[in-house]
Amino acid sequence: MGATDEIERIYRAEYxxxxxxxxxxxxxxxxxxxxxxxALLAAVERWPVHGVPPNPGGWLTTTAGNRAIDRLRRxxxxxxxxxxxxxxxxxxxxxxxxxxxxDRLRLVFTCCHPALAPEAQVALTLRLLGGLTVAEIAQAxxxxxxxxxxxxxxxxxxxxxxxxPYRVPAAEDLPARLSAVLAVVYLIHNEGYLASxxxxxxxxxxxxxxxxxxxxxxxLLPESPEVAGLLALMLLSEAxxxxxxxxxxxxxxxxxxxxxxxxxxxxxxxxxVRECLARSDRTGIGPGQYQLLxxxxxxxxxxxxxxxxxxxxxxxxxxxxxxxxxxxxxxxNRAVAVAELDGPEVALAMVDRLPLAAYHAxxxxxxxxxxxxxxxxxxxxxxxxxxxxxxxxAERAYLTRRRGTLRAP
Amino acid sequence: xxxxxxxxxxVEGEPMPETMEExxxxxxxxxxxxxxxxxEGAWVFAGGLxxxxxxxxxxATGEKPIVTDGPFAESKEWLGGFWVIEAPDLxxxxxxxxxxxxxxxxxxxxxxxQDEPPADEPA
Numbered sequence: 001m002g003a004t005d006e007i008e009r010i011y012r013a014e015y016x017x018x019x020x021x022x023x024x025x026x027x028x029x030x031x032x033x034x035x036x037x038x039a040l041l042a043a044v045e046r047w048p049v050h051g052v053p054p055n056p057g058g059w060l061t062t063t064a065g066n067r068a069i070d071r072l073r074r075x076x077x078x079x080x081x082x083x084x085x086x087x088x089x090x091x092x093x094x095x096x097x098x099x100x101x102x103d104r105l106r107l108v109f110t111c112c113h114p115a116l117a118p119e120a121q122v123a124l125t126l127r128l129l130g131g132l133t134v135a136e137i138a139q140a141x142x143x144x145x146x147x148x149x150x151x152x153x154x155x156x157x158x159x160x161x162x163x164x165p166y167r168v169p170a171a172e173d174l175p176a177r178l179s180a181v182l183a184v185v186y187l188i189h190n191e192g193y194l195a196s197x198x199x200x201x202x203x204x205x206x207x208x209x210x211x212x213x214x215x216x217x218x219x220l221l222p223e224s225p226e227v228a229g230l231l232a233l234m235l236l237s238e239a240x241x242x243x244x245x246x247x248x249x250x251x252x253x254x255x256x257x258x259x260x261x262x263x264x265x266x267x268x269x270x271x272x273v274r275e276c277l278a279r280s281d282r283t284g285i286g287p288g289q290y291q292l293l294x295x296x297x298x299x300x301x302x303x304x305x306x307x308x309x310x311x312x313x314x315x316x317x318x319x320x321x322x323x324x325x326x327x328x329x330x331x332x333n334r335a336v337a338v339a340e341l342d343g344p345e346v347a348l349a350m351v352d353r354l355p356l357a358a359y360h361a362x363x364x365x366x367x368x369x370x371x372x373x374x375x376x377x378x379x380x381x382x383x384x385x386x387x388x389x390x391x392x393x394a395e396r397a398y399l400t401r402r403r404g405t406l407r408a409p
Numbered sequence: 410x411x412x413x414x415x416x417x418x419x420v421e422g423e424p425m426p427e428t429m430e431e432x433x434x435x436x437x438x439x440x441x442x443x444x445x446x447x448x449e450g451a452w453v454f455a456g457g458l459x460x461x462x463x464x465x466x467x468x469a470t471g472e473k474p475i476v477t478d479g480p481f482a483e484s485k486e487w488l489g490g491f492w493v494i495e496a497p498d499l500x501x502x503x504x505x506x507x508x509x510x511x512x513x514x515x516x517x518x519x520x521x522x523q524d525e526p527p528a529d530e531p532a
Contacts, residue, residue, distance in 0.1 A: 115499055162521045163411050165498040173500070 003048045011040050014057040015131030016216070020103035021061050023110075023166055026068055029128070029156050035068035036060070042067070104129060105220045106166050108213075112181040113164045120155035121184045127152055129216070130209050140206055141191070142199065178221075182230050182290060185213045189234050194250075194392070201394035202245055207238055225276050229291030232272035236297035239265035249398040254306040266301045273298040289325040292317050296333075311340040328354040332365055344369040360389035364399065376406045410495045412453060412522040413502040417515045419461075419489040426514070435514055442512035446494060451505060457490035489515070493522075 015036065022032035039060045053059040111124040119141075126132045126140070138148035158164065169177040192206025214231040221227050243260035244251055251257075276291045287295070296317050303309040318334035332354055339347035348369040356362035363386035370379035383403035390396045419425065426432045446452040466481045467474055480487060492509060496502040502519050510517040 113499075115503070161523075162519075163498040163502075165500050167498075167500075169500070 004044065006052065007040075007043055007047055010052065010056045011043065011060070012131045014060050016104050016107070016129040017057055017102075018060045018064055019128050019131075020107040022064055022068060023107055023128075024103045025065060026072070027166070029159065031068055031072070032064075033128075035064040035071070038067040038071075039064035102220050104216065106168055108181055108217070109168055109177055110159060110164055110166050112177075112184045113159075114177075114180055115162060115164055116155050116158060118184070118187070120151055121180070122187055123148060123151050124155050125184050125213065126188065126209065129213060132209070136205075140203065178224065178226070181217070182226060185210050185217070186230060186234075186290070188213070189237070193237055194395070196391040199392070201250060201392040202241060204241065207234070207241065210234055211238060225279055225285070226288045226290045228272050228276050229288060229294045232269045232276070232294035233290055233297055235265045235269035235272070236294060236301050238262070239269065239301060245394050248394055249401065250394040252398070253300060258304070261301065269294065269301070270298055286324070287320070289321060292321045292324065296321075309340070311337045315341055328356050329359070329361075332356060332359075332362060336365060339369055339372075344372040348373065357385075358389070360386045360391070360395075363389065367399075367402070371406065377409060380406055380409060410497055411502075411524075412493055412495050413499075413505075414518075414520045414522065415492040415494060415502075415506050415509050416488055416518045416520070417490045417509075417513055418486045418518065419515075420486045422485075435512070438512040438514075442508055443492075445508070446492070446505070451494045451496060453493040453495055455490070455492040458488060461487040 018036050018039065019029075019032045022035055023029055026032060026035075042063050043056075043060065047053075047056075108125065108129055111128055112121045116124070122141075123137050126137045127134065132140075134149050134152060135145050138145040141148070168174070189207055189210035192203040192208075192210060195201055195203050211231070211234050214227070214234050217224075217227045218231045239262040240253075240256060242262065243257045246257075273291070273294050276287060276294070280287050280291070296314055299310050299313050299317070315334055315337035318330055318337060321330045322334065332351060335347040335350040338350060348366065351362065351365055351369065354362060363382045367379045367382035367386060370376075370382055380403060383399055383406075387396050387399045387403070390399060426435060443452070443455060446455075461480055464478075464480045464487075466477050466479060468477075469475075490513070492505075494502065494505055496505060499519070499521075502521075506517045506519045
């Protein structure tokens with residue numbers, strides 16, 4: 001690895017911490033971002049000559065802080081914003097107070113504030129906590145870079161003008177606000193897990209980034225069951241990534257090469273799920289949606305073959321999920337387990353009642369059930385609808401081949 | 410502290426309380442909410458407006474002021490009333506807006522006022 005790559009890697013890894021600390025000190029995201037960028041330039045000049053300092057994150061934070069102060073002093077006679085930043089400048093080192101142990105935790109709640117549009121929450125989180133460049137985020141969500149830059153600028157302006165606070169929410173607001181943060185991380189993960197648009201069907205850079213954010217949240221809030229649940233869910237999905245696409249086709253769970261699953265990630269995910277179950281037993285608080293989804297994934301990844309899958313357990317978990325977070329998509333997933341337990345006819349009756357005609361997975365599920373019932377013509381029509389609605393090429397390729405194995409019309 | 414405008418809009422065609430029996434509980438809830446704003450030092454100003462049919466528009470951007478009957482633009486929605494409050498940040502303003510929305514039984518839009526220009530430096 002070249003010196004520049006090494007600096008880039010460290011900078012990416014430390015970016016969230018550096019920016020979060022600067023936002024706290026200067027009360028302004030733009031000031032923080034500019035200073036972090038200047039610190040990178042200083043590192044690029046200095047580190048190849050003098051070597052990487054023993055605590056590169058600390059060096060970047062100190063350097064960025066000094067640059068920010070220099071700049072604010074230089075510009076204080078000009079901008080009211082900078083004068084304001086100097087006035088609110090908070091030089092106290094951050095200390096753990098209650099659940100606040102890290103500036104990044106405050107920043108993630110600012111980025112995922114419900115007063116910001118969901119796509120802005122995602123972009124801000126990837127930019128400020130993940131350290132992705134605007135170009136990288138734009139590419140990940142298939143929008144022009146100027147569009148993404150405007151989205152970020154608008155969101156930051158709203159944070160400043162409306163005074164969206166830089167703070168971990170009060171205890172009574174925390175559950176709702178945390179679920180907004182988890183929704184953002186899960187959205188990033190899902191977009192990587194099965195991309196909705198053209199291009200690569202699976203985007204490892206997005207699933208990887210979501211897991212990095214999930215690990216960060218788990219470090220910051222180790223006692224939060226849903227944070228652990230979301231991390232476990234993402235790890236267990238990621239474990240299957242290497243064999244989810246083969247030869248340009250999506251490979252569904254029953255057909256995946258289980259020897260290709262990442263055993264380390266599975267072990268880590270299972271340990272988290274066990275931790276969640278033990279905590280739930282201890283506290284008497286039932287598991288939330290992410291823990292239940294993680295448990296479903298744990299059951300799947302625990303089965304040596306598809307036939308060995310404990311479908312009763314999966315049906316029971318989805319039934320619990322229907323109680324916690326009801327949605328037709330959850331019922332659709334329960335129907336898949338019911339098909340294995342009670343046969344496709346019972347399951348199809350469940351599926352047909354769901355208002356999901358715009359959702360490609362509904363058509364896929366119907367197609368598979370109709371196939372098993374020998375209703376080939378109806379299965380073909382369902383595959384047609386699924387192919388029409390599928391977002392990416394790998395899924396279309398798989399469904400087209402599947403449709404091709406039906407008896408000729 | 411920042412000042413926020415909490416505004417309540419009427420939308421054409423949406424049902425509105427009309428009889429005294431319907432309005433009385435809302436008036437009382439809004440009074441209680443206003444008292445709470447005052448007690449907690451968040452109150453700046455508030456008021457309800459007469460229907461949009463009472464509006465008059467003045468345009469003095471030209472040479473002579475032009476006075477016309479009606480709102481400045483035909484619209485399906487119009488301002489029905491508002492509060493101006495003082496709050497430390499948006500979270501606090503949103504909490505007040507939640508209570509205000511419950512009290513007046515309508516949607517509440519929250520907007521921050523621009524910062525006041527800096528006070529004159531002493532000579």
